[in-house]
Amino acid sequence: MEDQAPSPTPHNNLFLYGLSQVSTARSLIQRMLSAHAVEQLDLATLTRESESYVDDSLRDSYADVLFSVRQRSGETAGDDQLWVYFLVEHKSQPERLTAFQLLRYMVRIWESDLRGQRSLRPIVPLVVYHGETAWNRHRTLAEVIRYPESLSEFAVQFVFPILDLGQTPDEELAAPGDSFLQILLYLLKYGRSEQLVEYLDELFRMLAENARSTDSRLLQEHLNAAVIYIMSTNPTIRTDDLQHALSQAFPAFVYPGTIADTMRKEGREEGREEGREEGREEGREEGRGEGVIIGKIQVLQELYGQPVSSMESLRALSRLELEALLARLQAQRPDL
Secondary structure, three states: OOOOOOOOHHHHHHHHHHHOOHHHHHHHHHHHOOHHHHHOEEEEEEEEOOOOOOOHHHOOOOOEEEEEEEEOOOOOOHHHOOEEEEEEEEEOOOOOOHHHHHHHHHHHHHHHHHHOOOOOOOEEEEEEEOOOOOOOOOOEHHHHOOOOHHHHHHOOOOEOOEEEHHHOOHHHHOOOOOHHHHHHHHHHHHOOOOOHHHHHHHHHHHHHHOOOOOOHHHHHHHHHHHHHHHHHHOOOOOHHHHHHHHHHHOOOOOOOOOHHHHOOOHHHHHHHHHHHHHHHHHOOOOOOOHHHHHHHHHHHHHHOOOOOOOHHHHHOOOHHHHHHHHHHHHOOOOOO
């Protein structure tokens, strides 16, 4: 059976943005590794490596993030320092050859070490999975490449830890740690679900609780990343759902230019009201009335820094033209 198509761009965008925050990546590693393994790492030295090892032709469909961290046992100076790489990958659908894909990335990383005249470093591959079904594919290379018993000693052995969000209880997602990691995991778990609307208040509340201690620019980036992802992936969320959740979470703490500020702008009111009326008539399972689409188009245009189309010009478009315009916006890679 062939593997299904890779995940769409919005998942990659959110994943890459979230792990661009070292505190978020550190919290993810602590969550996925055993306490004993974490104790052997000096996570204060965690550094994101700039190079990607994904094929150029797959860059819009796959996302790999590489981190280096020093082992506590390797605190000697110079080239004798002992480092570990963490290769973090995300999947929205189970893929049969994930172990082989990770091995290809690992070999490329080791080749890069050799070109840089560095020692080959241990690599720990981690997979975050947010598909609609439980992960049901191989997690070891030995399962992908089956050696006969007589040749088993020659088999390449490794297994990748996987965080299967669909099978992880919500209380575990909310475990202590980096607040944006909690939001990232909730969004990946419920991003395409009708249930997401039930979590909006809680998600933005988590951000608001840390707002006073978070740099205003970083808070704005977090909010924009979350809203762009929601608008790009969820078919039932309406702009007024977001406006209400943001108003509840940030009643008196709104930075100019943030999405919380954007969602209050007068230019959205007409589209939100139209979306509300159509949403009542069509029901949430439809959730795709023209007013809803128009509201999403305008918000995404503003978040991407593009000229915002007027209500009149958008209303002049057919339903198919509106859906095509929204799809093009949703496929863009935002500069967050």
